[in-house]
Amino acid sequence: MLPEDTFPTLDRRAFLGMSLATGAVLMGGELNTAAAAKGPVLEEATVDGLLAGLAAGQWTTAELVRGYRARIRALDQGGPKLNAVIELNPEAPALARVLDAERKAGKLRGPLHGIPVLIKDNIDTADAMKTTAGSLALAEAPVPKEDAFLVKRLREAGALVLGKTNLSEWANLRSTHSSSGWSGRGGQTRNPYALDRSPSGSSSGSGAAVAASLCTVAVGTETDGSVVSPANANGLVGLKPTVGLVSRSGIIPISHTQDTAGPMARTVRDAAILLGVLAGSDPKDPATREADARKEADYTRFLAKDGLRGVRLGLVKNLLGVHAGVDALMQPALAVLKAQGATLVEVELKSSAYEDAEFEVLLYEFKADLDAYLAGRGGVVKDLAGLMAFDEARRREEMPFFGQELLQQAQAKGPLTEAAYGKALETCAQARRDIVGLLERQQLQALVGPTGGPAWLIDHVNGDSSGPSFSSPAAVAGCPHITVPAGLVCGLPVGLSFVGGPWQEGPLLSLAYAFEQASRARRTPRFLRTAEVPG
Numbered sequence: 001m002l003p004e005d006t007f008p009t010l011d012r013r014a015f016l017g018m019s020l021a022t023g024a025v026l027m028g029g030e031l032n033t034a035a036a037a038k039g040p041v042l043e044e045a046t047v048d049g050l051l052a053g054l055a056a057g058q059w060t061t062a063e064l065v066r067g068y069r070a071r072i073r074a075l076d077q078g079g080p081k082l083n084a085v086i087e088l089n090p091e092a093p094a095l096a097r098v099l100d101a102e103r104k105a106g107k108l109r110g111p112l113h114g115i116p117v118l119i120k121d122n123i124d125t126a127d128a129m130k131t132t133a134g135s136l137a138l139a140e141a142p143v144p145k146e147d148a149f150l151v152k153r154l155r156e157a158g159a160l161v162l163g164k165t166n167l168s169e170w171a172n173l174r175s176t177h178s179s180s181g182w183s184g185r186g187g188q189t190r191n192p193y194a195l196d197r198s199p200s201g202s203s204s205g206s207g208a209a210v211a212a213s214l215c216t217v218a219v220g221t222e223t224d225g226s227v228v229s230p231a232n233a234n235g236l237v238g239l240k241p242t243v244g245l246v247s248r249s250g251i252i253p254i255s256h257t258q259d260t261a262g263p264m265a266r267t268v269r270d271a272a273i274l275l276g277v278l279a280g281s282d283p284k285d286p287a288t289r290e291a292d293a294r295k296e297a298d299y300t301r302f303l304a305k306d307g308l309r310g311v312r313l314g315l316v317k318n319l320l321g322v323h324a325g326v327d328a329l330m331q332p333a334l335a336v337l338k339a340q341g342a343t344l345v346e347v348e349l350k351s352s353a354y355e356d357a358e359f360e361v362l363l364y365e366f367k368a369d370l371d372a373y374l375a376g377r378g379g380v381v382k383d384l385a386g387l388m389a390f391d392e393a394r395r396r397e398e399m400p401f402f403g404q405e406l407l408q409q410a411q412a413k414g415p416l417t418e419a420a421y422g423k424a425l426e427t428c429a430q431a432r433r434d435i436v437g438l439l440e441r442q443q444l445q446a447l448v449g450p451t452g453g454p455a456w457l458i459d460h461v462n463g464d465s466s467g468p469s470f471s472s473p474a475a476v477a478g479c480p481h482i483t484v485p486a487g488l489v490c491g492l493p494v495g496l497s498f499v500g501g502p503w504q505e506g507p508l509l510s511l512a513y514a515f516e517q518a519s520r521a522r523r524t525p526r527f528l529r530t531a532e533v534p535g
Helices: 010-018 049-053 059-078 090-106 149-156 204-211 228-232 268-278 324-339 355-377 384-393 403-409 419-441 471-477 504-520 526-530
Strands: 085-088 116-120 160-165 218-221 237-240 260-265 312-316 344-349 446-450 481-489 490-497
Touching: 010 312, 049 268, 049 403, 049 446, 059 085, 059 090, 059 116, 059 160, 085 204, 090 116, 090 160, 090 204, 116 149, 116 204, 116 355, 149 160, 149 268, 160 204, 160 228, 204 218, 204 228, 204 260, 218 228, 218 355, 228 481, 237 268, 237 471, 237 504, 268 481, 268 526, 324 344, 324 446, 324 481, 324 490, 355 384, 355 403, 355 419, 419 471, 446 504, 471 481, 471 504, 481 504, 490 504
Parallel strands: 116 160, 116 218, 312 344, 312 446
Antiparallel strands: 085 160, 218 260, 237 260, 237 481, 446 490, 481 490
């Protein structure tokens, strides 16, 4: 295995030609006031750090917006061209002035007042931005009639929606050999740790943007792996909540059984802050009827450095022995867990028993749920059949690298009343029973294991070549799953996952925070450590 700092990358010279913008240093909520007069340093900035500067009058939300837009121009649109942000919000400067005026008048909306946030381009906004799931088929569709429920919550908390992030088109349910992070509208997103490597999907843009400090926090969505996998590949904290904790209304769907949105951040604390804003019951999403009763008023109360003391964790042994580099990285990670007082019990949890059933459920629900969304959205494309016809008509733009085999398979499915769908759904229900039963029998607080392998090479000829993944059991079960950086394998990030029972986000955040604080394993993408970039 190569040393940690061995870093495969492209276009290094492009980074080194950028101009340096100095400013305040923001880490863990600490403010370097000597440098603050020059403006905020956005690289690795935390929510607490940005809020401290806003409260102290060291900078304004308008200045944060200008700073982040400058970083996006330098890193995303020019230079290395990460291609993580699919669209900037043209109303952001005006919104920033409103938020600044409210702060000056002593009126704070909530815990994110004045914080710019990026959201995935499958989340509705009733503003000047498009919502397309990366597809040209929705590029000219009418603007959604209202914000997604989670966007309303963001705005009510004072967050400023800076823009939208690229994604794997249709959240990666389009082709059997797709390239994660590619969409017809947005092109190919790249991994900031190595530009020839995949950012993973489908929340590719959200992952790459947070890793490169194009925002402090972002919102991703997951059906199976689409938050935790890009978090793993981009060296982030990613949290897939219990299905039903965060509303899905106004999110372009795949599966009402498994879909959820979740926070993506560089620190566990920032993820906890964002989760507290996103969580809540929505009358338009029946799955969230318990959310208000189950959510925590403040998830940061779980964050303690001794959160691993005395806990029993189930080490999922069948996730090891797959990748030598990952196995080597896991040894010091597991040693940290033990040193912090955790007891590890070897367990086995396989998803093979319900893989076929999960796929069947996703195809059935994608057709039904997407047809309903498109019918309500309006525009030329009114259903899945119309989408497929659009792609064929625009084949050069929409299918230059891969086709739409999964759309075709979904279109072939019948209604949700079919016996095959019901049977598959019941098989998938076993996943929750497996996880909950294992936790109870072994008296475990959570399951733990590597989130996945290091990012693979981007390959538009053969498609993705992703390796082992811990995403499916929690995804099919609808259980919470958090990944936290565990270190680098040949310069590429790999995460450590904690999976718990339903509604156990608070305890999982406690475990992840204790590991994060003890290991300090996250590393900034090397080009950000060596390049001269704005903010």
